[in-house]
Amino acid sequence: MKRILTTLVIATMILLPSLGQENEEKLKELEKLEEGTANTVVPDTLVLDEEFDVNTETDTVIVEEETDFISEDYDDGTSTVRIGRNIIIEESDDSVVIRVGEKEIVINEDEEDTTVDFNNYSKERRSRQFQGHLGGIELGFNSYFNDDWAQTLDAEDNYMNLNTAKSSCFNFYSPNVSLGITKRFGLVSSIGFNFSNYRFDGNNTIYTDENGIVTPLYPAVGINYEKSKLATIYAVLPVMLEAQIPVTRGSAINIGAGVIGAVKLGSHTKVVYYEDGKQIEKDNDDFSLNLLRYGVTARIGYEMLQVYGTCYLSEMFEDGKGPRLHPFEVGIALTIND
Numbered sequence: 001m002k003r004i005l006t007t008l009v010i011a012t013m014i015l016l017p018s019l020g021q022e023n024e025e026k027l028k029e030l031e032k033l034e035e036g037t038a039n040t041v042v043p044d045t046l047v048l049d050e051e052f053d054v055n056t057e058t059d060t061v062i063v064e065e066e067t068d069f070i071s072e073d074y075d076d077g078t079s080t081v082r083i084g085r086n087i088i089i090e091e092s093d094d095s096v097v098i099r100v101g102e103k104e105i106v107i108n109e110d111e112e113d114t115t116v117d118f119n120n121y122s123k124e125r126r127s128r129q130f131q132g133h134l135g136g137i138e139l140g141f142n143s144y145f146n147d148d149w150a151q152t153l154d155a156e157d158n159y160m161n162l163n164t165a166k167s168s169c170f171n172f173y174s175p176n177v178s179l180g181i182t183k184r185f186g187l188v189s190s191i192g193f194n195f196s197n198y199r200f201d202g203n204n205t206i207y208t209d210e211n212g213i214v215t216p217l218y219p220a221v222g223i224n225y226e227k228s229k230l231a232t233i234y235a236v237l238p239v240m241l242e243a244q245i246p247v248t249r250g251s252a253i254n255i256g257a258g259v260i261g262a263v264k265l266g267s268h269t270k271v272v273y274y275e276d277g278k279q280i281e282k283d284n285d286d287f288s289l290n291l292l293r294y295g296v297t298a299r300i301g302y303e304m305l306q307v308y309g310t311c312y313l314s315e316m317f318e319d320g321k322g323p324r325l326h327p328f329e330v331g332i333a334l335t336i337n338d
Helices: 002-038 155-160
Strands: 052-055 060-063 070-075 078-083 087-091 095-100 103-109 114-120 136-145 168-173 177-182 185-189 192-199 205-208 214-217 227-248 251-274 278-284 292-302 305-312 326-335
Touching: 136 192, 136 305, 168 326, 205 227, 205 251, 227 292, 251 305, 292 326
Parallel strands: none
Antiparallel strands: 052 060, 070 078, 078 087, 087 095, 095 103, 103 114, 136 168, 136 326, 168 192, 177 185, 185 227, 192 227, 205 214, 227 251, 251 278, 251 292, 292 305, 305 326
């Protein structure tokens, strides 16, 4: 027993120094590895979409054959090539547009010259390629149809006859809101105000009696009205479908049609005559005009300049309180878009 214990003690005394030396050598090796890792230069990293595969043994990039990384489509004579998510190339008959992220290069060619432009192309602009033509100002003439959609009034309604050359309207619209269905076709809407003057042709004006019935009012004997009109103010909301037909580089003929609604904000009559000098009389009243009205509207034009027409299907006056008339207007529009 003593011999066995003595043998174990001697073996332990011999092995301990060798084990300590081995551990010290391993620690030195670990320190060398840490120093090597710290001094290692990380190569540039290539970030790829899922369509790519990297072969680490041969340092090559493999693009699968069946992939939508590169796609091409055609619309309205324009060829569009998309490379990945950030590169888009659009080619038409006379221009090439190269977009990389939020930057774009536009190359325009014509018979005489070639131009190159560098622009910013924001995400907002990319998502709003269709831009309708509605916001701006309109100037026109107005009148009304009878219940048979003719302009001839019944004899009892002759006091409503208009001097159409002097019956005018002015419309103001805020910048429009456009919703593209395609690049050249979409919905467009805006909020605006309509100011209409209905200039009476006869020597009369109108008023409402105690029952709210619209009634003609004539001046005293010997007085002639130099001017007599009914003025109205409506807030309007048109919603139209618009199609754009390209004719030249970046320009198009625009055709739009849709519906329009309106709510009355105010109305008054005004007469001007001479008796001991110039006299002006103004009467603020609702004249039994319909508070709400609705109709159809259409326009056609080239870029910012349009010809428009609007006809209200609802009657001008409340039912049974005035002639059965449907207002309409035609004129020109100057649209102001981004």
